[in-house]
Amino acid sequence: MRITLLQGDITAQAVDAVVNAANSSLMGGGGVDGAVHRRGGPSILEECRRLRASRYGRGLPTGQAVATTAGDLPARWVIHTVGPVFSPEEDRSDLLASCHRESLRVADELGAATVAFPAVSTGVFGWPLDGAARIAVGAVRAAATRVREVRFVLFTPDAYTAFEQALTAG
Numbered sequence: 001m002r003i004t005l006l007q008g009d010i011t012a013q014a015v016d017a018v019v020n021a022a023n024s025s026l027m028g029g030g031g032v033d034g035a036v037h038r039r040g041g042p043s044i045l046e047e048c049r050r051l052r053a054s055r056y057g058r059g060l061p062t063g064q065a066v067a068t069t070a071g072d073l074p075a076r077w078v079i080h081t082v083g084p085v086f087s088p089e090e091d092r093s094d095l096l097a098s099c100h101r102e103s104l105r106v107a108d109e110l111g112a113a114t115v116a117f118p119a120v121s122t123g124v125f126g127w128p129l130d131g132a133a134r135i136a137v138g139a140v141r142a143a144a145t146r147v148r149e150v151r152f153v154l155f156t157p158d159a160y161t162a163f164e165q166a167l168t169a170g
């Protein structure tokens with residue numbers, strides 16, 4: 001598998017699957033989630049509502065992932081995952097790694113060969129970029145998956161640098 005980095009907007013990526021940094025409600029929010037629903041259109045939210053009504057009445061648990069179609073985005077699917085909120089008292093690294101593993105497992109189920117990830121948990125959820133980048137890159141590298149390209153799409157120069165360092169460190 002190839003890991004690539006790009007500074008830009010994840011909603012502009014023409015890949016098989018785009019990972020959304022969602023929350024348990026699956027009902028949208030700010031950051032990546034806001035951009036995905038804004039640019040993807042209402043069909044994504046409709047599918048999310050159906051998922052809540054059928055499989056996730058209590059919400060999608062942190063560390064898990066579920067797919068919908070991608071509406072008007074230039075991708076085929078959106079894989080919604082819920083990152084952990086950063087805590088200075090509690091180590092939640094396993095949950096952040098799980099987001100990446102589970103998203104790739106769902107990608108395999110879909111038959112997605114190219115998957116774009118944002119820097120999950122590093123915005124509203126407050127995770128420091130360097131740590132999040134190490135966990136994300138480590139989890140993707142360790143994953144047994146048929147995905148051929150994982151593209152980390154970083155919004156800011158700082159996020160890009162953090163992922164570049166994590167990639168060259170290991």
Ligand code: AR6
Nearest residue numbers: 009010021023029030031032033035121122123124125155
């Ligand atoms: N493309 C790529 N990266 C982006 C984009 C974009 N269009 N927009 C923001 N980022 P966040 P989280 C970066 O907050 O921390 C939402 O309200 C951003 O700079 O989107 O997992 C959800 O509904 C940051 O580095 O996700 C949840 O409630 C990274 O993406 C909560 O936020 C992640 O920031 C999830 O918080």
